[in-house]
Amino acid sequence: MTLTVASWNVNSIKARLPNVIEWLEDAKPDVACLQEIKTVDEAFPREEIERLGYNIEAHGQKTYNGVAILSRHPIEDVQARLPGDDEDEQARYLEAVISAETGPVRVASIYLPNGNPAPGPKYDYKLAWMERLYAHAGRLLAYEEPTILAGDYNCIPRDSDCWDMAEWEKDALALPQTRAAFRALKWLGYTEAFEQVDGRGHQYTFYDYQAGRWQKGHGIRIDHLLCSPQAADRLEGVDIQRATRGKPKASDHIPIVGTFAL
């Protein structure tokens, strides 16, 4: 059996609904982790997506942030919010267990803080959030399950993951501390799916709407699938689905889809 697990920052589920529906019909991911749904759960366009055969769990808020998990298989043990700060009201983390045919697969939909401008309180929040993710991701490894932490990490891992490092070296997405915190997740025992099966430079998942970035090929790779050993062992391929970015009313992010023998 194969299980495909996708991550896509849709930049508003309501504004993006036609694009999301077309993508679900075309790519047919088994599991889709969405970010920046930008809506409260009550206003999530549930029926339109359920009609395509998906179960839905959402953790949203008004205007900003918001994450969701869509799955063709049953969704269990849903956990919203990243542990470690009860004061944190931003909807950036949703975790659940997917009952795949071969057994349980844990997935999380992650919208990691942007952190700009850096330095400053927003960057402090980003680094603190990454520390909380580190602590939680470490605890998840103890389950020894296939686990996929999918999301918009707002981290450019390597110089070759952007078109021009000179434009990014002082940005919260590429600062050494950001990269170190991302690497720390890997040292825990998580495998970054794209790096594992492909690893080429300049395979971008985000192109800013501004300044004709898409037309110029000026993108960055910031959407990632982090796999526990039990998921990494089953990883067969990763696809960055560039065609979605060229569609009318596209999100500024591109879906990344991992295929697992699960």
Place this chain on the structure above:
DNA sequence: ATGTCGTGCTGCGCACGA
């Protein structure tokens, strides 16, 4: 290069976040 989107209201243009 202050360029483009999406949201929501101090609302029919603006501020904010990205």
